[in-house]
Amino acid sequence: MSPTVKLLQGNEACVEGALAAGLRFFAGYPITPSTEIAEALSERLPRVGGRFIQMEDEIASMAAVIGASLTGAKAMTATSGPGFSLKQENLGFAMLTEVPCVVVNVMRGGPSTGLPTSPAQADVMQARWGTHGDHPVIALYPASVPEVYEVTIKAFNLAEKFRTPVILLMDEVIGHMRERIELPDTPPVPVVERQRPTVPKEDYLPYDNSQDVPPLASFGDGYRFHVTGLIHDQKGYPTSAPAKVEALLTRLQNKIQSNLDEILMWETIGMEDAEVAVFAYGATARSAVRAVRIAREQGIKVGLLRPITIWPFPDKLISQYTSQLKALIVAEMNLGQLVDEVERATKGQVPIKRVLQANGELIAPDTILRAVLEVK
Amino acid sequence: MAVRHEVRLSGSGGQGMLLAGIILAEAAILAGKNAVQSQSYGPEARGGASRSEVIISNGEIDYPKVTEPEVFMALTQEAYQKYRHDLGPNALLVVDESLNLGDDLPENVKVVRVPIIASAVETLKRPIVANIIALGVLVGASSIVERKYLEQAVLRRVPRGTEELNQKALELGFQLAAAAVGGNK
Amino acid sequence: MLAEKYLRDAMMPHIWCPGCGHGIILQAVLRAIEKAGLDQDKTVIVSGIGCSSRASGYVNFDTLHTTHGRALAFATGVKLAKPELNVIVLTGDGDALAIGGNHFIHACRRNIDITTIVFNNSIYGMTSGQYSPMTPAGKFATTSPYGNIDRNFDVCELAKAAGATYVARSTAYHAASMPDLIVKAIKNKGFSVVEAISQCPTYYGRRNKMGSAVDMLNWQKENTVNVAAAARLQPEQLAGKIIIGELYNNPAPEFTQQYEELIARLQGGEE
Known part of the structure; x- marks a missing residue:
């Protein structure tokens, strides 16, 4: 057996995929059946110069991931149904502010505390409609341990390319079962990096409607841009002017709908x-x-x-x-x-x-x- | 057509059945086969009956759960009662000597009933290695993977510093199996 | 000039009512940033939701106007992911201590290097005057029409108890001395809290018959005692008074620094 063949859980393969995609920040809160992801990343991330933090709750985990992503770090959190519900408000924030991140939901039986250690697929509609307001969603759902690895990399790629949160769904069976996986030295799909602005700083429009996906500057790079959960104009400043509101919300739809060939x-x-x-x-x-x-x-x-x-x-x-x-x-x-x-x-x-x-x-x-x- | 071997390992929570299943699956992978391991993973993870399931195949494994175990191991009476329902004819049943198997076993079930717990407690003075002894019995009696791969897998998965103890436990398991079924090393 | 350097013209006019204390406090924050010599390109201002939290939009830094109560959680992600950034959180009494109370105490506990300014106007102003966890008992709001029977937090005591390493209090009236307290808060390598008492003449003042903005500023002057002076007074002389100044300054190991050390240790191959 070559050293790259392993017996891994789906949750562990998710960790391997995330690291292969360049994950550098994870914030989370323990919840069955996703906890192995947090445990493994608490060990692995500092070794590659990344950061792990166990936050005080699910809401804070989602918030910290968005904050970290705005500094330029590839960021992820992982949870299960009840925690996914708690994250929804900030997930909506990330949708509107177009902050790349990956949110993993390893589904268990519900509603409520439900069946914490048993599988279900009952959050697939929550993934689509869980947060408020009108916006598209990308949600991916692998069916084997090797596929979890590859699809996790793709989840990051789509998040970074389209400046959007991507939801990665698993069920308890896929998250917990161990299966043979070959981990290649280099990722099986090219890793995508987010597009950075190249215009002079004073001309930067973080929400430029002339392109599907405007480049995203990082905090600390001198662009001094504003990120708000209020509907905003191209500069990022709050607006309620109907034409500007419509331009933004339409572009959010278009950037996904006009790229289905790449996403599906x-x-x-x-x-x-x-x-x-x-x-x-x-x-x-x-x-x-x-x-x-x-x-x-x-x-x-x-x-x-x-x-x-x-x-x-x-x-x-x-x-x-x-x-x-x-x-x-x-x-x-x-x-x-x-x-x-x-x-x-x-x-x-x-x-x-x-x-x-x-x-x-x-x-x-x-x-x-x-x-x-x-x-x- | 791929040959699919289904194994169920059961005992009380905390007896190490999860680890035993992982080791068995890893041994199969070391042997160049395909394997899937899963477990029932209750909040009652300590105490109560728990099971770990392993599917080994030389081809693709679709459904990851056991439907008719070819090998069923039970270390406690409770686990035996709870998880024996789908035991088919010709299966191999590996149980601790303390178990009462009843008189309603399916036809042609091969039973290997040996002192797994007692050997851990009395011979090795370490009840914690009962799962590794049990693995030795299971593989010794079934030949579901080659012994050398099982040994490698045990060494990869047990805590550092316990390798020698676990090797002894594994050897003891193979001896128990050999005594029960006569050979099959 | 401070305004030219630090304010975003395009965001003016601001939403604050005439007589509101928030502009005075924001000015104190900007003076402190100037005085502390922070690099404008390496400073991130994070806020939540509410009147005070609109401040992030008005200032010329990387700015993050987040969800209600969660500013500290977003800020924690910013700071941990890029520790070289200076992170300042502007929040209100409702934002920080009601919906954001859990994040507040855990940010204190973690002693992460973030400076938090709590604009305390004792009311939810943005939603037109409901009582907050810092509305004093007995006071009136649209949701306490018979007088508030909830007790209020002392945010400074709360911060100290939860583990913040620098705690100070000031008021809009004390605008001249507030920047020095904020400079010290910024310089503290750890979690710092400055409570800045603000006046809301529109909702809190009117409902509680406190008069004009000037009357409310005078109330701040008359009802506060500096911490140094307070040390020389008897408890009965301090009854009902609000202590202002530096209340606590006790450095302790800082979270992101410790994480950097962990990374260095692991990457140095020690483990």
Whole structure:
């Protein structure tokens, strides 16, 4: 075994990916099942000249990450559902002020304290609509330990490139399970750095609407710019002038919507001739792969649609197959969240079978297989 | 088609079943195979029954949980009762000698019932290494990974300064397995 | 000139009411920054939400106007990520001690090198006059129409107890001496708190029949005793008086410095 092959937890792979992407600041608060991320970074970050801090609460962790990012540091926090709720106000601040950062939510059963040590996928709508106001969201959701590593790097890349928080979702199964992973010496995807201003300091517009993503200066570099959670003009100063408000909020939408090709990621299996598809993500997709394979062995033409980017919702992943499908099965560990997005994307052209489970257990392959046999 | 081996290790919380599962999975990876390890991870992590599951394959592993254990190890009666429900025919059952297995085992289950806890307490005077003895028994009786990779994995994962103790524990486990099933080193 | 150097013309006029003490206090902060010789490009001003927190927008530094109560948490991220920056937090009594109370005591405990100026006008001015954790008992606000039955914090005592290493108090009336206290707060390598008592004639003053802004400034003059003078007075002579001046100065190991030492130790290969 080469020295780079390891047995790692999803949470540990997230740490490796973050460090490979250049993470230099982590603020967090302990919460199961994400705590291993904080623990590992408390050990690793100071060794690479980065900083770790355990803040007094979840809200403060999100705030500290934004403050650190404004100094130029790649910054991250990690939490689970209840903590993710607490972070939402400051997450909204980062969306509006366009501060790059990565927010990890390792999902557990809920609502409330719920099932702290059991998996769920019930925060996928919170990831989209948890904070207030109108804004786009990028949320990624890997399904294996090696993929956590790679997708974490991509999360940082998207955050830095598009000057936005990126939400990295896992479920307890993916976060806690250990799996074989090969850690390369250099990151498998090029690491992206945020664009810095090149204009004279007095001409700097931190919220320049003439480009999708204005360059971001760092505190301490002499640009002396203002960052406010109030709606602001191109200079960053508060404004309520309708034209300026609209220009900013429209650009926030556009910078994501006009770059979907770069943001949307998915995997399909056996879709070439599939008449039935299973839509599943995260750990549930692992069960779906098994179900699809067994069904294929029985001669059923079934395939898998697995989004890795869940927000913006990958409509195209669905729509490109609607004409060939007789039925679409959506399996998720909640009582119906992304299934409504799938339904919207099919425009009513494909009947949908819901395989929903919110009992603290990973949906079993048999459960999905039964649904395949029912609709085939 | 990939061959998938499912192993469940169970005992009381604090008995080191989580670590045993990690070591077994790592041994498989050292042997060039694929492996996934997971655990039921209750707030009752200390005391109560706990389990660790390992899937070993020479190919891709999709569903990461055990559905029908090929090898099931239980160190306590409570863990045995709680986690034996999906035990299939022809499985290997590795248990501590203190356990009462009842008379309703599936057909052709091979039972290796040896003094794991007592050996840790009486022979090595260190109850804490019961999990490593148990691993030795499990691998000795199942040959699910080669012994040399298990030894490497144990040394990588146990605390520094305890290597010798754990090597002894592992050897003891293999001896117990050999005595029970006759060979299979 | 101070105003030209430190104020953002484009942000004027400011939102503060005529007679508000906040402008006086902001001037004292800017005088202190000048006097302390801080590099304008290496100084970050962080604020929360409220009347006082609008100050960050008015001044020509890197400035961060955050969410309600969270200024210290954002500032902690700024300071820890780039310790060479001077970080000054401008906050109010509601911002720092109600919604931000937890961050306040933990910033004190950590002794992180941040200087915090608490503009204390005893009221939520931005939302037109609700009582705050520093509205004295018995006083009136839109949400204490029968007189406030909540007890108020003494922010200086709170800061000391929680671990701040420099604590001082002044008032808008004492504008001339306030900058020296803020300079010392800035120079303290650790967490410093300066309570700056401000007047809000619009809401607090009117509701509590305290008269004009000038009357309120006079009230500040008459109801305060300098800490040196207070030491010579009997407790009964000090009853109802507010002690101003440097209340506490007791340096202790600073958080980011200790973290830098940890990095140096680990990167030096000692562990």
